[in-house]
């Protein structure tokens with residue numbers, strides 16, 4: 282069993298873990314320790330449960346059977362198990378996109394209680410999709426955009442609308458040539474499930490191309506589509522201040538944590554918390570305090586400045602404060618373990634989606650049409666729960682960190698346009714060309730209870746910043762970077778001189794003393810934003826995205842979604858580092874195709890797309906490899 286100091290870099294998490302243990306409450310960190318001996322077959326991707334001939338397992342070291350009962354060898358097993366992971370990731374994000382598209386449709390039809398907050402973005406997206414906007418009302422345009430989005434889950438021919446719209450042309454040419462460009466998300470997911478079933482696709486390289494298609498499904502029907510439609514509905518993020526840490530819970534207020542991914546309900550909860558503020562006073566609380574967990578937290582902080590309490594791995598510890606009246610969850614990254622922890626306190630876990638329930642939790646069903654009813658009921662439940670709080674159990678750590686977020690591409694361009702109005706990207710391009718910015722790194726993804734929390738994320742970011750690499754960030758990695766000052770002026774200390782000077786210069790144009798060294802672009806679906814930025818820069822330079830000195834890093838990977846996002850980056854030619862074993866070591870063929878270390882280079886990820894997978898658990902070494910790759914791309918670009 283690891284000591285609290287070994288589990289997280291965050292002293293508040295350490296403190297709360299000690300509190301949990303002293304009360305006999307088990308969390309993911311403890312369960313990770315109990316699982317210490319990992320299955321060697323599963324870890325290598327060599328366990329197959331695709332049919333009832335098995336389960337079949339191939340021993341990684343070569344002793345024992347070399348094939349499953351059906352004749353599948355290790356390469357096929359590993360490629361299938363990777364595709365299985367990709368299906369999970371892509372489905373999660375595609376479903377997120379579809380839910381938001383349905384909400385936009387119902388809003389446009391006047392059936393759901395939302396308003397279009399960013400009409401400008403609606404019109405830009407409509408134009409990008411080649412929709413007629415002349416003489417149309419806002420709702421008519423919104424309906425056309427929503428229906429075009431929903432086609433990406435229905436059409437049977439052609440190419441996904443969002444790839445036509447957002448996909449970078451030079452990458453598109455490669456995907457089209459390989460025949461991997463998705464037609465519609467549901468069709469591709471169904472095809473992937475079919476090809477992965479017993480008796481389906483046995484060719485490991487073909488299966489890997491199937492994984493790349495899942496990366497594209499994730500990237501376009503999930504990430505881009507969700508970010509675009511959420512911006513239309515809730516506003517495109519602008520620079521905003523928020524606080525981060527477990528200390529954002531307030532002993533004097535009713536605390537509600539919103540957790541999961543889709544902002545449809547949580548935006549409404551923020552609204553209803555404001556409306557019902559007076560009711561909170563009647564039960565003796567000073568107000569209602571909404572705090573964010575995981576990516577729902579990111580969504581709310583980007584647009585509303587809602588404070589963030591926890592990333593994935595420490596989600597249960599928010600409850601251990603004893604000061605949480607309700608934790609409201611929607612979809613994804615929700616540990617069932619939160620219910621066991623909540624049962625030790627007065628906290629009510631509230632599930633909201635019919636397909637994501639937890640035994641013992643309260644269920645308040647969410648449908649966009651009745652969003653107000655659900656949000657109101659949830660806030661009222663939390664208000665009632667306040668009376669059940671046991672003050673003797675309340676422990677809230679002290680001290681939180683101020684951070685700046687909200688760096689959408691639009692916000693970044695608004696700042697740089699103050700230097701060059703006609704070509705807002707030019708200041709960034711010039712800085713990249715003259716080496717002021719050595720490269721751009723997207724530090725993204727999760728925290729993982731098996732790994733020491735925040736260490737990988739923060740170390741990779743700091744190593745790169747020191748070398749003048751500009752960091753953009755999303756997801757739980759953004760939570761890590763916020764906690765250690767990389768989203769406020771203090772973080773400039775971590776930067777190399779040229780980057781520091783540039784951030785100060787740009788900051789003045791944003792009305793800040795400096796831009797933060799890590800630009801928070803949002804939740805995991807907002808990984809659309811770094812790619813939009815790179816695509817726009819590539820267009821200006823008339824090169825493919827793969828030529829840019831840009832990398833992605835997910836040091837503390839836990840979720841299949843992180844692997845599909847990584848694959849989407851690689852499909853555009855961006856190298857991607859993962860700090861946690863992606864469980865493909867059982868096949869040299871698969872591992873080497875992904876990492877570009879095969880002799881026949883042209884059929885590796887690197888050879889086909891220009892970006893490869895880098896697996897390295899040591900964050901310092903990982904940053905050194907990423908710098909090498911950045912320099913290699915700079916050299917090839919002649920800068």
Ligand code: NFS
Nearest residue numbers: 576593726727756757805
């Ligand atoms: Ni991304 Fe966001 Fe966090 Fe990882 Fe989970 S919350 S969608 S998967 S753990 S970053």
